[in-house]
Structure formats: C-alpha cells, structure tokens
Amino acid sequence: MRIAVLLGGTSTERDISLVTGRAVGLALAEGGHDILLVDPAFGDEAVGPREAEEAAAIGSTPPPIREEAGNALRAVAGEAVSGADVVFVALHGGTGEDGTIQGLLELAGKPYTGSGVLACALAMDKRASKIVLRDAGVATPDWQVVSFEGERDPDARGGSPWLPNDLPPGDAEEAVRRLGGPPVVVKPNDQGSTVGLTIVREEAEIAPAVRLAAEYSRHVLVETYIPGREMTVAVLGGEALPVVEIAPKSGLYDYESKYTRGMSAYTCPAEIPAALATELAASALTAFAALGCRGYARLDYRVTPDDRAFCLEANTVPGMTAVSLVPMAAAAHGIDFVGLVDRIVKMALK
Ligand SMILES: Nc1ncnc2c1ncn2[C@@H]1O[C@H](COP(=O)(O)OP(=O)(O)O)[C@@H](O)[C@H]1O
Ligand SMILES: [Mg+2]
Incomplete structure (x- = not known):
C-alpha cells in the first residue's frame, strides 16, 4: 500500500510528533508499504522514512511559530497525500489532533487513521470531553x-x-x-x-x-487534585489493552518525565487488583465510545489510594515512539510495533 504519514505540524507538541511520525513511517516500511512523510508545517514536500531518519531532513528547522497560511491545505492536497491509499495521522496537538486536519482529509475523501472530526475536537477540548464523560458515567475530577x-x-x-x-x-x-x-x-x-x-x-x-x-x-x-497513582489505558480496535502504570521520578508526569528516557518508570500490566484492572478497562471503553473515538486512543487516569479511578482526558493521536505508552501496552498484549501500526492502518480502511 501507499501510505502518507503526516507528522510535525505547528503545535507545541511538534517535536514529539516528528519522533512519532518517523517511528511509524519506519515500521510501516518494514511492514512492506511504500511510505512518504509529509510535514504540514512546510506544505507538500515529502521524504521517505529512511531519508528522514538519516538526514533528519524533516525537523532540522525550528518549529514554526505560526502556521503559514495554506501549508497544511497544500500538504493534504499535494501529490504524496492524493497518491496515497491511506493517511497515517501522526500529528500531536493543535490542528493535527483537534479535528481540523481530519476535516481536510474528509473533504479530500482520503481514508485516515484514528478518530474523526468530532471525537478529535471533543477530546482536545478537555472541558467538553469531561462533560461527555460525566454524562456517560465515567468518573472525572470535579x-x-x-x-x-x-x-x-x-x-x-x-x-x-x-x-x-x-x-x-x-x-x-x-x-x-x-x-x-x-x-x-x-x-x-x-x-x-x-x-x-x-x-x-x-x-x-x-x-x-x-x-x-x-x-x-x-x-x-x-x-x-486527585492524589494517588498515574495509569493510562490504550484502546485498540474495540479492546482495552493492559493498563500501564507510570511512576514519574520527579513526582509530576510533566514534559520531561514524559519524553526523557529514564525519567519515569513504567509497569505494564500494572500491578493492581484484578477488579481495578477490569474497572479501568470498562471505563476506557465507555469513554472511547462516548467521545465517538475510532480505531485507537489512549485514556489517562489518576487512581486514588483506595482504588477509585478518575479519567483525566482522552488522547486521539497518542504518542507512538519506541518509548510510548500505546506501543508498550500493545507489546504486553503480544502485538509488536510493526503489527500495531499495521492494525491501525487496516482499521482506517474499514
Ligand atoms: N486532576 C488531577 N489530579 C492529579 N494530577 C493531575 C490532574 N490533572 C492532571 N494531572 C497530572 O498532569 C498530567 C497531565 O495532565 P492531563 O490532563 O493528562 O493533560 P495533558 O497530558 O494533555 O497535558 C497528568 O498525567 C497528571 O500527572
Ligand atoms: Mg495526559
């Protein structure tokens, strides 16, 4: 298959998206697909995953502060995307995760990975998603x-x-x-x-x-503030993957703890009572459905010392780097990274 990977973009999470997009591109190439990487911050220039990896051709420039008018539009209308059978959206935050790019892809008639316009928009607006979660019976902090x-x-x-x-x-x-x-x-x-x-x-x-x-x-x-522990649950194709527990060394799961190797300890499956694992899985599936997510997503939780789980938010384009949480949960479920990205692509084509 020909697959265009959208990565980078102009949000504050640009750098992480570049890492996600390159990792996804390489894994898809390994799975036998023809891959082109496209950074909507710069328009429709496309490079192969190896080029991107070796020369760091994409991402060698500092993140643009503002989207240059029309660049994302050109990226979606350009040859790499139009010639692709499917688009892998690897953009975190901003217009790549809030439904805007998804809307462009809808208009272009191009199948794409992950959630659609409304689910992305709801999940990006934390308060809007909390209203939906509460209405669906999913506990979320006041x-x-x-x-x-x-x-x-x-x-x-x-x-x-x-x-x-x-x-x-x-x-x-x-x-x-x-x-x-x-x-x-x-x-x-x-x-x-x-x-x-x-x-x-x-x-x-x-x-x-x-x-x-x-x-x-x-x-x-x-x-x-919810005291206690930090957990996250990935949902993949209608199934909740094993719970990941995160223990940031600094105490707060901040930017550095998230993206610096060794700054957080991860346990998957989390060492928690079976009843709590079952509850978290059910909660994540309810949240996923209530927000109208598609394909895959990751739900973040805080769990109190007496095992009450509170959903903080949904991530419709979760990190997919080698040290990311969704790949970790998939691995604990017997799905390797190449298999994971392949499944995400297949669900986009359903
Ligand atoms: N209500 C809360 N109680 C305790 N910790 C929280 C709460 N909200 C956020 N945090 C901490 O901050 C981190 C980031 O918050 P989150 O709502 O997941 O936003 P995002 O990951 O989009 O920045 C969480 O992983 C958690 O460690
Ligand atoms: Mg979070």
Whole structure:
C-alpha cells in the first residue's frame, strides 16, 4: 500500500510528533508499504522514512511559530497525500489532533487513521470531553473553568463553549473555592504534554498558575487534585489493552518525565487488583465510545489510594515512539510495533 504519514505540524507538541511520525513511517516500511512523510508545517514536500531518519531532513528547522497560511491545505492536497491509499495521522496537538486536519482529509475523501472530526475536537477540548464523560458515567475530577473570553462578545470568542458558570480571570480564587480549596490542578483547556500545567497547593499560587495556563488557552481548567497513582489505558480496535502504570521520578508526569528516557518508570500490566484492572478497562471503553473515538486512543487516569479511578482526558493521536505508552501496552498484549501500526492502518480502511 501507499501510505502518507503526516507528522510535525505547528503545535507545541511538534517535536514529539516528528519522533512519532518517523517511528511509524519506519515500521510501516518494514511492514512492506511504500511510505512518504509529509510535514504540514512546510506544505507538500515529502521524504521517505529512511531519508528522514538519516538526514533528519524533516525537523532540522525550528518549529514554526505560526502556521503559514495554506501549508497544511497544500500538504493534504499535494501529490504524496492524493497518491496515497491511506493517511497515517501522526500529528500531536493543535490542528493535527483537534479535528481540523481530519476535516481536510474528509473533504479530500482520503481514508485516515484514528478518530474523526468530532471525537478529535471533543477530546482536545478537555472541558467538553469531561462533560461527555460525566454524562456517560465515567468518573472525572470535579472542575471549574476560568474563561478569558467575553460572555457577551461572541465575536471575541474562539471555538470553545462558553458556559454560564464560567468565571472571569479576576475570580480564579472563587473557582478554587468552589472546588473546596487547594490542592487543585490548573491547566490550559486544550493543550497536551503537560504544557502550562501547575499543581496549586496554596492560594498564593492560583493567580500565577492561571496566567501561565492562559498563555496557551483562552479557557483555563481548574480541577480537583486527585492524589494517588498515574495509569493510562490504550484502546485498540474495540479492546482495552493492559493498563500501564507510570511512576514519574520527579513526582509530576510533566514534559520531561514524559519524553526523557529514564525519567519515569513504567509497569505494564500494572500491578493492581484484578477488579481495578477490569474497572479501568470498562471505563476506557465507555469513554472511547462516548467521545465517538475510532480505531485507537489512549485514556489517562489518576487512581486514588483506595482504588477509585478518575479519567483525566482522552488522547486521539497518542504518542507512538519506541518509548510510548500505546506501543508498550500493545507489546504486553503480544502485538509488536510493526503489527500495531499495521492494525491501525487496516482499521482506517474499514
Ligand atoms: N486532576 C488531577 N489530579 C492529579 N494530577 C493531575 C490532574 N490533572 C492532571 N494531572 C497530572 O498532569 C498530567 C497531565 O495532565 P492531563 O490532563 O493528562 O493533560 P495533558 O497530558 O494533555 O497535558 C497528568 O498525567 C497528571 O500527572
Ligand atoms: Mg495526559
């Protein structure tokens, strides 16, 4: 098959996407497919996976701050994508994971991996997905939203919902009070990789935390802090894969702990009671279905010391590097990386 891998892009997670995309490209090539890698940050230039690996031809330039008008559009309309049987979306965050690129691929009539427009958009908007999760009976931490968007000025608003309980930035302390006070977690509503996130342990930290998160998002999510352990569940083709437990050495599963080898310890299958494993699997499948995900996704959880699981978010384009969590869970289930990417591609063609 001819497969175009979209990687890179212009989000804050560009660098990780480059690693994911190259790993996926090499694995698909190993599986016997013809592969071209396309970086929508630069338009429709395409390179083979080996070239990309050897010369690091893609990604040798610093990430563009803003998408140059039309580049992503040219990438999807260009020869590499039009000539492909299927597109592997390896873009993390931003327009690659929020449904925008997926919409272009829909319009182009090109089959692509992973979730469609609405599931991607919902999953990228943490608050929107929490509303859906709660409605589906999936436990998620209590939350409040501090909004930097005008209530009565729809023209000044972005695409994210504005709800009557949203608080203006001056009332950030009130948001924390409504949650029963610190500790709380303050994060941008639509970023990944723990960018712009603060664990707030006392009142004085609220304002700076909200300011930091607001650098990345017009909506700031304030969540009850869930003490305990960090777990994640991958869903692949209607099945929940073995639970991965993550123990970041720094205590917080931040950008560095996520992407630096040795900064976190992983256990898969997690050493947890069978009942908890069953509950996490059921919860992940419910969350996957409720958000309308397709193919594969990864659901992040916090689990309290008394084994109550809270879903934090869904990742519709999860990391797929050699040290990533979905490949780890697949391996524990007997599926190697080449087999994993092959299954993801096959599901895109169904
Ligand atoms: N409510 C919470 N309670 C405890 N830890 C949290 C909470 N929200 C986030 N975290 C920590 O921050 C990390 C990143 O948060 P998450 O919501 O998964 O966003 P993203 O991964 O998209 O940056 C989590 O993996 C977890 O370690
Ligand atoms: Mg996460």
